[in-house]
Amino acid sequence: MTAVDLPAVPRVLIAEADPWSRDLLKQVLLNVRCDARLDVCADGQQAATLLREKTYDLILADWELPGVDGLSLLRNVRQQRRTPALPFILLSSRNDSASVREALPLAPTAYLTRPLNMEGLTQRLQDLLLNEGESVYCEIPPLAPGMTLPAFLERRREVADGAPLRVDVKAAVQHSLAPQGLDLKHLEEQVRMDPQITAVLIAAANSAGHHGTPVQTLSAALHKLVPGQSMNLILGLALKHNVVLGDPALVDYAERHWQLSQDTADYARRLARMLELDHERCYCAGILHRLGDLALLRCLEDWRLGGGALDNEAIGESLDTFGAAYGSALRTRWRLPLELRQLIAATYSLEGGVYSREALVVNLAAQMARLTEHEGLEALAGSKTARLLKVGLSELTRVRKN
Numbered sequence: 001m002t003a004v005d006l007p008a009v010p011r012v013l014i015a016e017a018d019p020w021s022r023d024l025l026k027q028v029l030l031n032v033r034c035d036a037r038l039d040v041c042a043d044g045q046q047a048a049t050l051l052r053e054k055t056y057d058l059i060l061a062d063w064e065l066p067g068v069d070g071l072s073l074l075r076n077v078r079q080q081r082r083t084p085a086l087p088f089i090l091l092s093s094r095n096d097s098a099s100v101r102e103a104l105p106l107a108p109t110a111y112l113t114r115p116l117n118m119e120g121l122t123q124r125l126q127d128l129l130l131n132e133g134e135s136v137y138c139e140i141p142p143l144a145p146g147m148t149l150p151a152f153l154e155r156r157r158e159v160a161d162g163a164p165l166r167v168d169v170k171a172a173v174q175h176s177l178a179p180q181g182l183d184l185k186h187l188e189e190q191v192r193m194d195p196q197i198t199a200v201l202i203a204a205a206n207s208a209g210h211h212g213t214p215v216q217t218l219s220a221a222l223h224k225l226v227p228g229q230s231m232n233l234i235l236g237l238a239l240k241h242n243v244v245l246g247d248p249a250l251v252d253y254a255e256r257h258w259q260l261s262q263d264t265a266d267y268a269r270r271l272a273r274m275l276e277l278d279h280e281r282c283y284c285a286g287i288l289h290r291l292g293d294l295a296l297l298r299c300l301e302d303w304r305l306g307g308g309a310l311d312n313e314a315i316g317e318s319l320d321t322f323g324a325a326y327g328s329a330l331r332t333r334w335r336l337p338l339e340l341r342q343l344i345a346a347t348y349s350l351e352g353g354v355y356s357r358e359a360l361v362v363n364l365a366a367q368m369a370r371l372t373e374h375e376g377l378e379a380l381a382g383s384k385t386a387r388l389l390k391v392g393l394s395e396l397t398r399v400r401k402n
Contacts, residue, residue: 010057010129011037015047015073016091017065020204021229024236025060028118031239032125034138044068048076056086058128063092063103074106085109087128091116115228118235143306149314153322156299157329163196163294164301165243166258169234182227187234192218193262195291196243197234198284201225203334204233214337217280242301249312250297250304253319257290257297260369264289264347268365270399275389277358285343285362286369288336292327293319299326324348350385360389368400 010033016022019042026040039054041047044065051059051073059077061070074088090108092099103111110124130136143152167190176187191197198218205221206214215221222230237243245251265286272279296319304310331341345351346359347366355363364385371380377400380386381393 009035012058013056014040015061017042018207020207027236027239033129033136035136058087060089078106115226118232140305143308152303160295160299163291164245164298165196167191167194169238173231182231184222188219195288198287216337216340217284242298245301247304250301254297257293261287261290263369264366267368268362270402271361282358282361289344289347293323296323296326360385
């Protein structure tokens with residue numbers, strides 16, 4: 001495909017088994033051509049079916065696809081002897097010379113090994129999908145006639161893309177790069193206050209491509225993922241729509257929820273350390289417990305940009321009605337470990353008669369975070385949660401002041 005025969009609106013097939021890698025490829029491509037018609041699938045058999053049914057202008061496929069692998073897809077495409085040859089980017093974890101020699105006779109447009117070089121992939125896509133000097137602008141579609149805010153939010157609940165970003169991801173990654181590569185400890189320090197980054201990395205580390213004990217903390221996720229993959233996933237978040245809120249009222253609400261999450265996480269970590277419990281898990285539950293409210297605010301930004309009216313009363317009512325449901329839907333859809341979800345739920349209430357000490361810690365931490373600066377700790381020190389943990393006013397005062 002050359003500049004003279006580029007399609008007005010390209011149709012692209014992405015075939016990738018891992019859901020987070022699949023989403024990353026989709027975002028990178030849409031960042032280059034926001035108008036592209038995308039078909040996305042998770043297995044080679046479905047990809048082969050789509051290739052029989054539709055005509056594509058570009059294919060991105062993973063060699064390690066289940067069913068029909070990416071190399072077989074490439075072989076089938078080349079056997080059709082299309083002129084000019086259909087652009088086909090083959091992605092693989094195999095960087096050995098034998099694998100390269102096996103793929104090259106089939107003339108892939110590019111053979112890219114993981115972790116992907118994002119700048120290189122972006123440049124390849126620009127060369128394939130844009131004329132020189134061309135850029136494509138996509139307007140935000142208006143709301144459907146008669147759409148109400150509750151109906152809009154109910155419809156978006158199961159497909160919400162998560163929270164806005166609190167951290168400047170490009171700066172965080174840049175500050176974490178050392179001569180020997182990505183400094184994971186420094187990266188964790190840079191991004192651990194961001195609920196969206198934390199949730200995405202934990203979900204990615206627990207996806208089908210990663211086996212073993214489920215990870216429940218940001219630190220464990222960073223160490224389970226390949227450093228380059230962590231970096232790509234974090235940078236990929238910045239490519240998504242509306243990751244930075246533009247409406248001042250929504251920004252104010254987001255700041256309050258970020259601070260509430262941060263205070264809960266900090267209190268939970270201090271209490272857990274004091275009681276010699278798993279302080280990283282407790283911190284993580286605290287930082288994630290307002291993820292749904294933040295995701296809702298991001299959807300409200302979409303509502304506003306689509307032409308919907310929005311004021312403080314509507315924002316508050318939406319949070320009260322949909323915030324918890326958005327959080328539950330996200331944690332389930334992203335398949336966060338059940339133990340972590342239960343710990344997050346404990347920040348709101350303690351159900352049943354038997355509680356883990358970590359659950360008591362995050363519950364008490366959340367109660368502390370909700371106190372105003374003028375409210376004392378005396379009532380909290382006498383609460384059932386504090387009594388079960390055997391912490392009194394002096395311990396709570398020390399946690400609050402640290």
